[in-house]
Amino acid sequence: xxxxxxxxxxxxxxxxxxxxxxxxxxxxxxxxxxxxxxxxxxxxxxxxxxxxxxxxxxxxxxxxxxxxxxxxxxxxxxxxxxxxxxxxxxxxxxxxxxxxxxxxxxxxxxxxxxxxxxxxxxxxxxxxxxxxxxxxxxxxxxxxxxxxxxxxxxxxxxxxxxxxxxxxxxxxxxxxxxxxxxxxxxxxxxxxxxxxxxxxxxxxxxxxxxxxxxxxxxxxxxxxxxxxxxxxxxxxxxxxxxxxxxxxxxxxxxxxxxxxxxxxxxxxxxxxxxxxxxxxxxxxxxxxxxxxxxxxxxxxxxxxxxxxxxxxxxxxxxxxxxxxxxxxxxxxxxxxxxxxxxxxxxxxxxxxxxxxxxxxxxxxxxxxxxxxxxxxxxxxxxxxxxxxxxxxxxxxxxxxxxxxxxxxxxxxxxxxxxxxxxxxxxxxxxx
Numbered sequence: 001x002x003x004x005x006x007x008x009x010x011x012x013x014x015x016x017x018x019x020x021x022x023x024x025x026x027x028x029x030x031x032x033x034x035x036x037x038x039x040x041x042x043x044x045x046x047x048x049x050x051x052x053x054x055x056x057x058x059x060x061x062x063x064x065x066x067x068x069x070x071x072x073x074x075x076x077x078x079x080x081x082x083x084x085x086x087x088x089x090x091x092x093x094x095x096x097x098x099x100x101x102x103x104x105x106x107x108x109x110x111x112x113x114x115x116x117x118x119x120x121x122x123x124x125x126x127x128x129x130x131x132x133x134x135x136x137x138x139x140x141x142x143x144x145x146x147x148x149x150x151x152x153x154x155x156x157x158x159x160x161x162x163x164x165x166x167x168x169x170x171x172x173x174x175x176x177x178x179x180x181x182x183x184x185x186x187x188x189x190x191x192x193x194x195x196x197x198x199x200x201x202x203x204x205x206x207x208x209x210x211x212x213x214x215x216x217x218x219x220x221x222x223x224x225x226x227x228x229x230x231x232x233x234x235x236x237x238x239x240x241x242x243x244x245x246x247x248x249x250x251x252x253x254x255x256x257x258x259x260x261x262x263x264x265x266x267x268x269x270x271x272x273x274x275x276x277x278x279x280x281x282x283x284x285x286x287x288x289x290x291x292x293x294x295x296x297x298x299x300x301x302x303x304x305x306x307x308x309x310x311x312x313x314x315x316x317x318x319x320x321x322x323x324x325x326x327x328x329x330x331x332x333x334x335x336x337x338x339x340x341x342x343x344x345x346x347x348x349x350x351x352x353x354x355x356x357x358x359x360x361x362x363x364x365x366x367x368x369x370x371x372x373x374x375x376x377x378x379x380x381x382x383x384x385x386x387x388x389x390x391x392x393x394x395x396x397x398x399x400x401x402x403x404x405x406x407x408x409x410x411x412x413x414x415x416x417x418x419x420x421x422x423x424x425x426x427x428x429x430x431x
Contacts, residue, residue, distance in 0.1 A: 023297055024341040025349045026050040027072055027079055028057070030330030033309055034067040043309070045069045045083050046330040049095065050314070051349055057314075057327045058422045060095035063088070071108045074337045078136070080116060082106045087118070089139055092339060093347050101139045103132070110158035110165065112187055115142060117165055121154025123173045130155045131167060131185065143190055150192045151183045157208040159215070161233070163187045166215055168205040169195070178204035180219060182231060194236075201240045202229040207252045209259065211274060218261060220248035226263050228272050239277060243270065251292040255301055255319050262289045269303075269321065283321030286385070293336040300324060304333035313386075323384065326414055327425040355417045355424035363431045364406040366415070370399050374419035381405075382414045389413070405430055 028050060033043035045066040048059040063069070066084035073080050078098070079090040087109075088100045105120035105127055116134040120127050129144040130151040145151070153171035160166070169181040180198035182205075185191070198205065198217060205217035215231035219240075226249040229240040243249075247264030254260075258280065259272040267288055273280035285303075292303040301317040312329040341348060356369040368379055379401060381390040390403060405413075410430055417424045 020343040021297055021340055022343045022348075023052050023295055024339045024345075026052070026295070026302065027074060027337040027339065028314065028329050028333050029069050029072040029081060029083075029335040029337075030312055031069045031332040031334040032066070033331055041065075041067060043331040047072070047079075047081060047090070047095075048329060049349065050327060050329075054424065055325060055327060055355070055426060056422060056424045057329055059330065061090070061097060069334065070106065072335045072337045073109050073111055074339050075111055075136075079337065080109055080111070082109050082118065087116070087134065087139060089136075093349065099139050101134075103134075105154075107155065108157050110160055111136070112160050112163075112165070115187070117158055117160075117187075119151075119155035119158060119167060121156070121171075121173055125173075130169075131183075133190075145185065145190075145192050150185070151181075153179055153181075155183070156205065159208050159210040160187070161210055161213075164193070164233075166208060166210065166233070168208040168217055170204045170206070170220075172204055172206075172220075176222075178220075178222070180205055180217075180229070182208070182215060182217065196231055196236045196238065198229045198231070198238055199240055201227050201242055202238065204248075205229070206249055209252075209254055211254065214274070216259060216274070218249050218252040218259065223248035223264070226261075228259060228261075230274075230277060241272070241277060241279070243272075244279060245270065250289050251303070253292045253294045253301065254296075255294045256299055260292060260294075260301060262292070269301075283317070285315075285317065285321055285323070287315065290332065291334045291336070293338075295338055297338075297340055302336050304329070306332045308332055323412065323427075325425065325427055326384075328416055328418060328423045355415070355426050357415050357426040357428050360426075361429040361431050362405060364404065366403045366405055366428065368401045368403060368415055368417075370394065370417050370424075374422065377417055377419040380416045380418065382416065384412050384414065 028048050030046045032045040045063040046059050047061045050057045063083045069083040071082040081088040085104045087103045089098045105122040107119045110117045114136045120130045129146045132144040133142040151169045156168040165185040167183040171179045180203035182196040184193040202219050204220040206220045207218040209216045217229045219227045227242045245263035250262045252261040257274050260269050267286050269283040289303045305313045312333040314329050316325045415426045
């Protein structure tokens with residue numbers, strides 16, 4: 001009996017520990033805008049963080065000399081960013097830049113033990129190696145696999161299982177020369193094991209995902225059509241499903257045994273069922289998505305919208321496609337990294353600033369109050385389709401604004417408080 005009670009106590013303790021996990025912050029990498037004709041940066045690459053508890057977003061670094069950015073990942077202590085030809089390391093709590101090194105052609109990052117794995121590729125450029133490994137501690141170079149003993153072409157995403165790295169190899173910077181290959185690296189022995197061909201319909205893998213013993217690649221093919229390849233890593237069998245929509249894939253992510261994706265020029269998110277290996281349904285969000293990623297703790301989909309020039313908007317959806325929240329980020333939000341913590345941790349990211357909107361829901365009048373805000377902040381009322389209905393600059397650390405909404409149609413609206421490096425967004429329902 002005592003042993004049974006002990007087992008129950010341990011199980012309950014484990015359940016309570018899991019229940020205490022929260023999404024502390026979301027790191028967002030904004031790719032900015034580079035004019036390749038004029039060869040100048042029009043909007044710089046920025047890195048910011050979103051706090052779900054306060055629905056606030058802040059920029060913590062501007063990477064001035066980067067033409068673009070390609071990836072961001074986190075571990076328990078640090079943030080790692082791939083931006084143009086640089087690998088950068090930040091403190092996860094203070095967001096302070098700790099170190100940076102030059103890595104020409106850096107594309108995607110994955111973390112394994114005390115190592116940083118990365119892929120490479122760049123337009124009109126060939127490299128002697130498309131897979132390299134660096135040390136987390138000081139970003140020093142560890143080893144690489146050259147093209148004779150590793151991937152021969154420009155490579156993209158990396159996933160890891162049982163000390164094996166699976167690499168999406170696409171040769172995507174050579175127009176008309178794209179390939180569809182998954183490369184396997186033994187990380188313990190530091191050698192290239194083999195390659196799995198994705199076949200003619202699986203060329204140009206844009207994203208690679210893993211679920212138990214199954215790999216999934218989302219393939220852009222020649223950008224006129226897209227496909228999803230399912231790869232059984234136990235026997236290397238490949239099944240590729242062509243997506244019904246014309247165009248390459250904008251973004252993709254796992255969410256509850258499905259792959260959510262959107263192809264170019266569409267305004268809905270399709271879903272590929274992993275069990276039936278078929279397209280199951282669509283989420284009609286009426287928006288064109290640039291990138292997406294899933295908060296696996298809360299099963300919420302983060303999707304970005306941008307005009308690639310002047311703005312970036314991040315929208316948070318339930319798995320059924322209902323809009324939960326939204327906030328303004330930098331130009332071209334392209335990558336998300338989720339920082340999960342124990343709720344009792346003492347180093348949770350927080351902010352003292354607040355945006356209060358009441359009553360909510362409302363019928364005739366809204367009261368908007370800002371506390372501990374920056375000088376010359378702007379409040380904006382926006383419809384969910386992006387139309388600005390009201391905007392005003394407010395001065396002072398604290399303010400109260402009354403807004404008549406009686407003439408607006410019933411529905412959902414967004415109130416945004418925007419300052420130089422921060423913004424807060426509150427969803428409000430009008431009856």
